[in-house]
Amino acid sequence: MPTTEAVRPGRAQWGALILFAGASGAVDVLAFTALGRVFAGVMTGNLVLLGLSLTGTGHEGGPAMPLLALGGYVAGVAAVAPFARHRPGEPETRWPRAVVRSLAVEVLLLAAVAVGWGAADGAPAEPWPDVVLVAIAAAMGIQSAALAGAGAAGGPGTYFTGILTQVVAHAVGPPGERRADLGNLARLISLTGGAAVGALVHSASAPWAMTVPLVLASAALACVAVPPRPRRPTPAPATPSGDMP
Template identity: 45%
Template sequence: MNRRVQFSLLLLAAASGCVDALAFTVLGTVFAGVMTGNLVLLGAAVGHAAGSGAGTGEGVAAPLYALGGYVVGAALVALVCRGAARRASWPGRVVACLAGQTVMLAGVAVVGGVLDGRPGGAWRTVLLVVAALAMGGQSAAMVAAGSGAAPTTYFTGTLTALVTGTADGSGRGTGRLWVAARLCAVVAGAACGVAVHAGAPSWGFVPPAVFTAAAVGCQKPAQRLRRAVTRLHKNPLHHTNNETH
């Protein structure tokens, strides 16, 4: 992967950590991107309700909203990016989907700011679902990018690969440093989001949108869009064939 892609991955990891930290601390004690955690929280809520004889609605709702948003976001991006060429640089459709994610997170930031950073009731649910949509889309975009990308919303496998590669000597070189940097980025992003929200709640949801916008900017989206339009204009039949195979 080239350096521009690596920086984009760092920024997306920071955005992911930021969104998840804000979702957990502000939007309902669930995650927007870490679905393993939400599945565990869902099971815990069901188990607690079964053991205590209480209703399951309140504890189950938030994990289900987050899971639903994530699944829909991932599915939509998978459909948009279907058939995109996978190479070292990200396909234009992947960059476009990440730009759409930026718009969604910017919307969350605006609504969160209007609500003074403390959404409640239906608004809290809406912001959680939109944040989960964005994270599902980000995860699917990285899958669509193929070998030119890496996970940026879930890091258990990343941490495992780093530890095992370091222990058995199979992981060497600058690649291992970039992996470690992504792990640091998700922690830094989470810290940034919570710190900004604690100090200035109205601005608390802004950092994820800024991180994601910067990641898209690293990919020179305007230049890539111009090239795609030029190729389509010069040879539309060839473009269509490429998109369908």
Template identity: 45%
Template sequence: MPGAQGLGPGTADHVALVLLAAASGAVDALAFTVLGHVFAGVMTGNLALLGIAFASGHPIDLTAPLVALAGFVAGIWATALTCRGCAADTRPGWPTRALLCLAAETGLLTVHASIWAGSGGVPGRTLREVLLCVAAVAMGGQSAAMLVAGRVARPSTYFTGSLATYVARNAGVLSGASDRWVPVRLAALVAGAAVAAVLHRWAPAWAAVPPPVLVLAAVLITTYRHTRPRPAAIPLHKG
């Protein structure tokens, strides 16, 4: 069909991205409120916090942003190596290796949730650094998986560029249709963070459970979307 290659991702892909955004919001909420007042998936903010820590003259304040930055870079690096050559993947939708990396992220976040639950939702200092590193690796992997997923993917851990582009296009500064799912992903980010915060307040041991569940749901949705058989075409007969 002419022009089909120019179509955006299907609804299932958009829903998967919304779920990933919600997972990112939940992870960052816990990282900021419990694991050292830094983010697991927003490195721009962490670099600013790193500069503030340098200026404060308190070396101990450097630990959390450095751990988060190192974990995030490690997650990107591992996923990039795994997904090298994904452009040659002929599978429709998200490349198989990108989905495998998201499945690995689900495993990491499950480990994260298990350690979190074992601490009762109140980890000590050393355990906080371990949990922060695991969360940052997972978010780095998710970010890299979206980078290699091609036209069907969008950022799911950082949204400054998405928000700027959305506003600029709606203001008529940029050409092209705006992505109507941007506000939905932003709302999902906020909702994920809110759910994690509420859980940490009322059931702290369970606060880290939503992220692996959300990422797994995203993987299953997009996998099913591109593997289910298409309905057979009904032949047309001239009467």
């Protein structure tokens, strides 16, 4: 049975987690600013917006947009959750092949969205914005379910309140147990940076905005798609010929 330390993310996996956080931030800011003031990956926020819309005094689009985002996300999770897990014989220190394949599907979905978004000059006519919202929400559902399936070597893919709590708790823990959770702190910074870059690109050139999450997610996938090379065994020191027993 592998220890907890044995299945913590390695360097390539940390790189992927940080880049996927950036992709999540970019997708959410584009969904919020360009697709109806809802989120593609933060379902807690969408449930709050749905509740607000049901009062008739809040969300300007009514319940339709939060429901579309929720539906897309649920569909993405349901599509990969039964498969994204370790299989017998797979090393615990790497993400399962099914997880990597699921993340590749996410990248393909984001690529299709980026192509369509660019072809529409960043302003698709109705009903295509609704289709785009469902598609990117499904991509975030795939990302979340896949990273959850990676186990201790993965982690949350689109929801970061728990990560923020963990970073603070580790920083202010009992004396002797305090530590800087640099990996998760980097994920929070990447989330914010991805959102900022997505917003800036959308403001400067809307047709290219959807390439931001695509590039980040593609780079993340590249980190874990190729298994690391096994280390060469250190050769044993040669025995002097005169020392034979």
